Amino acid sequence: MSSAPASHRWRAALFRHETLLLALLATEWCYFNAVGAHFGTLDNTYDIVRHSVEFGLLALVMTPVILTGGIDLSVGSLLGLSAILFGKLWRDAGLSPAAAAACTLGIGALGGGLNATLITELRLPPLIVTLGTYSLFRGLAEAITHGSDTFTNFPPSFLFLGQERWLGLPAQAPIFIVVALGVWLLVHRMTFGRCFRTIGFSPEGARYAGIPVKRRVGLVYVLAGTVSALAAIIYTARLGQARADAGTGYELYAITAVVLGGTSIFGGVGSVHGTLLGIAAIAVLDNGLVHARQPREAAGVLTGVLLLIALTGSVAPKLWAARRRRPAASPPPPASAVSPPLATPPT
Amino acid sequence: MKKIALLLLFAGLALAGCSKSPDTSAPGAKKLTVALLPKSKGNAYFISCRIGAEKAAADLGVDLIFDGPTDTDPAKQNEIVDNWTNLGVDVIAAACENKEGISTALRKAQAKGIKVITYDADAQADARSFFVNQATPDGIGNALMDEAARLCDKSGEYAIITATLTAANQNEWKKYIDERNASFPDMKLVAFRPCDDDKDKAQAEATALLSTYPNLKLIMSICSPGVPGAAEAVKQAGKAGKVKVMGLGLPNENKRYVHEGVTDSVILWNTQDLGNLTVQAAVALVKGTLKPGDTSFTAGKLGTFAIKGDNILLGKPFIFNKGNIDQFDF
Numbered sequence: 001m002s003s004a005p006a007s008h009r010w011r012a013a014l015f016r017h018e019t020l021l022l023a024l025l026a027t028e029w030c031y032f033n034a035v036g037a038h039f040g041t042l043d044n045t046y047d048i049v050r051h052s053v054e055f056g057l058l059a060l061v062m063t064p065v066i067l068t069g070g071i072d073l074s075v076g077s078l079l080g081l082s083a084i085l086f087g088k089l090w091r092d093a094g095l096s097p098a099a100a101a102a103c104t105l106g107i108g109a110l111g112g113g114l115n116a117t118l119i120t121e122l123r124l125p126p127l128i129v130t131l132g133t134y135s136l137f138r139g140l141a142e143a144i145t146h147g148s149d150t151f152t153n154f155p156p157s158f159l160f161l162g163q164e165r166w167l168g169l170p171a172q173a174p175i176f177i178v179v180a181l182g183v184w185l186l187v188h189r190m191t192f193g194r195c196f197r198t199i200g201f202s203p204e205g206a207r208y209a210g211i212p213v214k215r216r217v218g219l220v221y222v223l224a225g226t227v228s229a230l231a232a233i234i235y236t237a238r239l240g241q242a243r244a245d246a247g248t249g250y251e252l253y254a255i256t257a258v259v260l261g262g263t264s265i266f267g268g269v270g271s272v273h274g275t276l277l278g279i280a281a282i283a284v285l286d287n288g289l290v291h292a293r294q295p296r297e298a299a300g301v302l303t304g305v306l307l308l309i310a311l312t313g314s315v316a317p318k319l320w321a322a323r324r325r326r327p328a329a330s331p332p333p334p335a336s337a338v339s340p341p342l343a344t345p346p347t
Numbered sequence: 348m349k350k351i352a353l354l355l356l357f358a359g360l361a362l363a364g365c366s367k368s369p370d371t372s373a374p375g376a377k378k379l380t381v382a383l384l385p386k387s388k389g390n391a392y393f394i395s396c397r398i399g400a401e402k403a404a405a406d407l408g409v410d411l412i413f414d415g416p417t418d419t420d421p422a423k424q425n426e427i428v429d430n431w432t433n434l435g436v437d438v439i440a441a442a443c444e445n446k447e448g449i450s451t452a453l454r455k456a457q458a459k460g461i462k463v464i465t466y467d468a469d470a471q472a473d474a475r476s477f478f479v480n481q482a483t484p485d486g487i488g489n490a491l492m493d494e495a496a497r498l499c500d501k502s503g504e505y506a507i508i509t510a511t512l513t514a515a516n517q518n519e520w521k522k523y524i525d526e527r528n529a530s531f532p533d534m535k536l537v538a539f540r541p542c543d544d545d546k547d548k549a550q551a552e553a554t555a556l557l558s559t560y561p562n563l564k565l566i567m568s569i570c571s572p573g574v575p576g577a578a579e580a581v582k583q584a585g586k587a588g589k590v591k592v593m594g595l596g597l598p599n600e601n602k603r604y605v606h607e608g609v610t611d612s613v614i615l616w617n618t619q620d621l622g623n624l625t626v627q628a629a630v631a632l633v634k635g636t637l638k639p640g641d642t643s644f645t646a647g648k649l650g651t652f653a654i655k656g657d658n659i660l661l662g663k664p665f666i667f668n669k670g671n672i673d674q675f676d677f
Contacts, residue, residue: 036434037435038433038434038435039433041433043432043433044430044433047426047429047430047433050429051422051426051429054422150445150447152447152448153447159451163451235422238422238425239421239422239425239445239448239451240447240448240450240451241421241445241447241448243421243445243448245420245421246420246421246422247420247422248418248420249418249420250420287430290414290427290430290431290434291430291433291434293412295414296388296414296415296416296417296427297417300417
C-alpha cells in the first residue's frame with residue numbers, strides 16, 4: 001500500500017473510519033442546529049462538554065485497554081467508589097479537597113492495580129476479572145454509605161472545577177484536554193505505548209519480540225483506574241454531591257465511544273483521535289435530541305444505530321475491495337480488514 | 348463507487364440539515380412551555396402524575412415536556428435540567444431524586460430567568476419558588492386515624508405495623524395518629540410493631556397479632572409493604588372482614604386484597620391531582636398570578652389549595668377503596 005499513487009492515498013484517507021465519523025458528527029451538528037433554536041449556543045456547547053467529560057475520560061483510558069485486547073467493565077463502578085471515598089476523606093477525615101483528591105487518585109490506581117494483578121499474574125480473562133470488580137467496587141460504595149449516605153456542601157472553590165468557567169472554558173475542559181493529549185502521545189508517539197497495539201494483535205508475538213507484556217498490560221489497567229478516580233472528582237464537583245450510584249452505566253458509554261471511534265474490540269487496531277470523535281458523536285446526539293424535542297429513549301436507539309452504521313461503513317469498503325481482488329489472484333484479505341482472533345490472556 | 352455513494356449520503360444529510368431554516372420548526376412561538384421532571388420516567392407513580400399534568404396542560408393551552416432519567420445515574424436529572432435551561436423553557440417543575448445535587452442545576456435555570464417549582468420531593472429552598480407538597484405529616488396521621496375509626500364504628504382494639512421503631516417519617520405520623528386518637532376514646536391501640544419494610548415480616552407480625560389479641564378489630568400499616576403483608580395474614584387466618592386491614596400504600600400492590608374484601612382502604616394522595624396542580628401552579632407562577640407570599644392558590648376546577656410558607660399543600664390524602672382503586676395504575 002505504501003507504494004500506492006498519491007490519488008489512492010488521498011482516497012484512502014477520505015474513506016478512513018475517522019473521516020466518516022467526522023462527517024457523521026458534522027451531520028449531527030448541522031441537523032440539531034437547524035431544528036433546535038438554542039442548540040448551537042455557547043452555553044449549550046459548554047453543557048455538552050460538561051456532561052461528557054467524565055465518560056469521555058473513561059473512554060480515553062478505555063482505548064489503550066481495548067487496544068491490548070482487553071476490556072475494563074469496572075471503570076463506572078470505580079468512579080462511584082472513588083466519589084464516595086473522596087467524600088469520606090473530605091468530610092469525615094477532614095482533609096482539604098485537594099488532599100482528598102490526591103488520595104482518591106491513589107485509590108483509583110490501587111483499584112486499577114487490583115484488576116491488573118488479577119489479569120496479568122493470575123492470567124484471568126479481563127472480561128471476567130473486571131465483571132467481578134464491577135460488582136465489588138459498586139458493592140463497596142453502597143456498603144460504605146449503606147446506600148443512603150451522601151456527601152454534599154463542598155466548598156465553592158471545589159465546585160468551581162465542575163460548574164464554573166476558567167479562561168472562558170468549562171473548568172473541567174483543560175483537564176480533559178491534558179488527559180486526551182497525554183493518552184494520544186502515549187498510544188501514538190511513544191514506542192512504549194505503541195506496543196499496546198502489538199500486544200492486542202498478538203500477545204504471543206509481542207512476547208517473542210521482547211515486549212514486557214505483563215508490565216505493559218498492567219499499566220493500562222492502572223491508568224484506567226487512576227483516571228476513573230479523576231472522573232469521580234470532576235463528577236462530584238459538577239453535581240456538588242457524591243453518591244454511591246455515581247457513574248452507573250458509564251463503562252458502557254465509554255466502550256461504545258471507543259468502538260464507535262474505530263477501535264477493534266478484539267484489540268490491535270484503533271486510535272485515540274477516533275475515540276475523541278466517538279465521544280463527541282455520542283455527546284452531541286444525547287444533547288441534540290432534547291433540542292429536537294425527542295424523548296431521551298431515542299438516544300439509546302440512535303447510539304446503537306450510529307454504532308452499527310459506523311462499523312458497517314468502515315468495514316464494507318475493505319471487504320468489498322478484498323472480494324473484488326479475489327477472482328484475479330485471490331491473495332489473503334488485508335490484515336486490517338479482518339479482526340485478529342480474540343486475544344488470549346497475556347502472559 | 349460504494350464509498351462515494353456513502354460519502355454523498357452523509358453530505359446530503361448534512362446539507363438537508365443545514366439548509367433547514369431554524370425558525371420554521373421552533374416550537375410554538377408564544378405558547379408557554381412547562382417542563383415536568385419525574386424522578387424516573389418509567390415509574391408508574393410518575394406516569395400517573397403525568398396523566399393529571401397533561402390534562403392541566405390541555406386545559407390551560409400550554410406545551411408540556413415530560414422527560415426524566417431512564418436509568419439510575421444521579422447526574423441524569425441535572426443534565427436534563429441543564430438542557431431545558433438552554434432550550435429556554437418557561438418553567439421547570441421537578442421531583443428531585445437528590446436534593447443537593449439538582450439544586451445546583453435549578454439555581455442555574457433560575458439565574459437565566461426560568462421559573463422553578465418542585466413537586467413530590469423538594470429541592471433546597473433557594474433553588475425553587477414553591478414546593479407542591481403532596482402530604483403533610485398531620486394530614487397523613489389524621490386521615491389514617493379517621494379512616495380507622497370509621498371502619499371500626501369508633502370503638503375497638505387496633506394495632507399498628509410500622510417500618511422500624513426508629514423510622515423518622517413513621518414516628519412523625521404516629522405522633523399525629525396518637526393526637527387524633529384522643530377524639531376517639533373507645534379506640535384502643537394495643538400494639539405497635541415494626542416490619543423492617545418487609546412484606547413477609549409484616550405478614551408474620553400480623554399473624555402473631557391475630558393470635559395475641561383475639562378481640563383485634565383492625566390492623567393499620569403505616570409503611571407500604573405492611574398493607575399487603577397484613578392482608579395476606581388476615582386472609583390466611585380466615586378472618587377477612589372480621590379484622591379490617593388498612594394503611595398507607597400503593598393501589599397496585601393492594602388491588603387484589605381490596606377486591607377480595609380483605610383490605611378496606613388504602614391511603615395515599617391522588618397522584619393525578621398532584622400532576623395537575625403542579626402544572627397549574629407552574630403556569631400561574633409564570634403568568635404572575637401565583638406570587639411568593641400568597642396564602643392560597645386557586646387551580647381551576649381542581650379547587651383552592653392552601654399555601655403554607657412556600658409549600659402549596661395538595662391537601663387531604665386520598666382514600667383508595669373498592670369503588671375507585673381500578674382508576675389508578677401505580
